[in-house]
Amino acid sequence: MSSINEVAKLAGVSTATVSRVISGKGYVSEKTKAIVLKVIEELDYTPSKTASGLARRKNFKIGVVFSNRILNYEKNDGHDFLGDGFYTTVFKGIKEKASKLNMTVSILVLEEQRKRIDSDYDAFLLIGGDISVEDVTLFRENQKPFILVDQHLKGCSVDSIVSNGYDGTVSCVSHLIEKGYRKIFHIHGPLLHYGFKDRYEGYRDTMKQYGFFPRTFLCDDIKDDFDVLLPQIFKHEGVPDCIFAGNDSMAKKILAYFSKSGFRVPEDIGLAGFDDAIFASTISPSLSTVKVYRYEMGDLATERIRQLLYDENIHPVKISLHTSFIKRDSCL
Amino acid sequence: MSSINEVAKLAGVSTATVSRVISGKGYVSEKTKAIVLKVIEELDYTPSKTASGLARRKNFKIGVVFSNRILNYEKNDGHDFLGDGFYTTVFKGIKEKASKLNMTVSILVLEEQRKRIDSDYDAFLLIGGDISVEDVTLFRENQKPFILVDQHLKGCSVDSIVSNGYDGTVSCVSHLIEKGYRKIFHIHGPLLHYGFKDRYEGYRDTMKQYGFFPRTFLCDDIKDDFDVLLPQIFKHEGVPDCIFAGNDSMAKKILAYFSKSGFRVPEDIGLAGFDDAIFASTISPSLSTVKVYRYEMGDLATERIRQLLYDENIHPVKISLHTSFIKRDSCL
DNA sequence: TATAATTGTGTAAACGCTTACATGTTTGGG
């Protein structure tokens, strides 16, 4: 492993100049820059992140914090990691952007960080609905930049990046109504998470706006057995001509029930989900849904954390990603 | 952030002594040790990994290398990350052990490392069936320790850790035969991967040993549509009274076909899989399978890489984890 | 043309650890 000293020696300049060439900061003449670059090339030199980190008091490491629930230690639905893949895509966005920014990311466990925040990381991305106000307090005390991803805490002036499910829901439900569906049910998960709340409100507002009566049903999106739940609902409330599910995971289960029970989709009953999960386009019939830009969420989060890392005193913002309705075959 | 200097000053000793206390290497009297430890406690001091890394020429970072195929950029079966969760559990084992050893792990992409191996890592875990002999050559040249996980390359004298599917298969198939199944088919994936090969051979040997004719069917375990494949097989070869699937993922699909086609499991037909995938115990009927100790695989791999990292010139070994048959409801 | 601003480069002191070496102090066997 060659060091900056060798480069400097061979190029006939000081290490400071080499450093300037590498970082692109400070003045260097085109001529010297070319020489240095050539030597670097020849030596196949890569600056040591460790040394650079020590000198700059940075580690170039960002910790991506997931709760155990999301990391799926509960092993709830046959997936083994990061739930139904939602956060996996977010993570991919984070990882790839970080790679471009020459930073490394590691997965950290929320519950462990609560005991003691790992001092080895420069910044943190706190992911998902389990992040609490107390966590924010904790990380504030830790003095290092962090942002909330796919979580929004009311009254907490903290950087966050979320997706705006309201808009997408409105266009989805509007579409359904305009295609002639009249009795549209909405089955949603716990409204504590801003995501379900958004969809819930988007659905209700749109239904009302068109003069229809909104009918919403709360369920445990992970644990509930839809083969039991749906007949129950249908018995009490009648059979709808369309269901707008709180997410694709639920929609998938609903679809499974329909297929078992002989409902034809979309002829007998329409169906739409939310998330544009990875399987949405491939199951049969393909699932109409509202696309959440998960990859972009991770990408933006990482970009933002970089800013926080380098520029001092940035005012906290909440970034809201728009969502968009995707019409597929599960509805007219 | 307090440094070793402050600790030394407050404890009235030199930094060397503090360093000795922390690392546990070299001589330190109980008395001074106690004092130093107390000061560390009071200051809430954590040694800087970066500085320590620089001094020791180590980064305490291990790179876990997955191919894009495994990272599932192909998005093949509705899972978004690490295939069907097999490697997810391996990764969990790696992560948790690494955490105990005070090392950090990051996911790296095989295809990128092929272009240029990231110099920022001290050691590498190369995961899965896509690792080639060329990769081994490449990493050898890189001079840093690495081991193959769930991959074995013939004639390649390199550290590797695999699972021994043969044993588990033998006890599984023996069980099936002893319970009275006679016409047992084996549907397997590409035999290029040692895993499928093991099971294939275990199945054939056992069948022959009991005097039955082995019938094996190759398929693309990921892409093939079992609703098409199975009727085809049944048409040509007759309907078996039991199927031993190459993995649980396939078994799950086979089960789905059975349920659609009115076969009752295990009354009409028995079924066993391989892997003990996360869903094996929860689907209905629960799946008899051969358990692969994935978590332990990751754990052991990490332990081993630590050894390679600290002790010089260890002779390469191949560690083989035993597998065990788990009887559930999908077979007698 | 004198002066100020802008460029270009080098020197050397950090950054927070580890560790070879030196030095001094205890032990304990003979």
Next chain:
DNA sequence: CCCAAACATGTAAGCGTTTACACAATTATA
């Protein structure tokens, strides 16, 4: 009681960067 181990501690030189500061050369400004 002597001397060699074994034990205990400190000194200081790295590890490979960054960067404040100093100084020189060039260019712009009046």
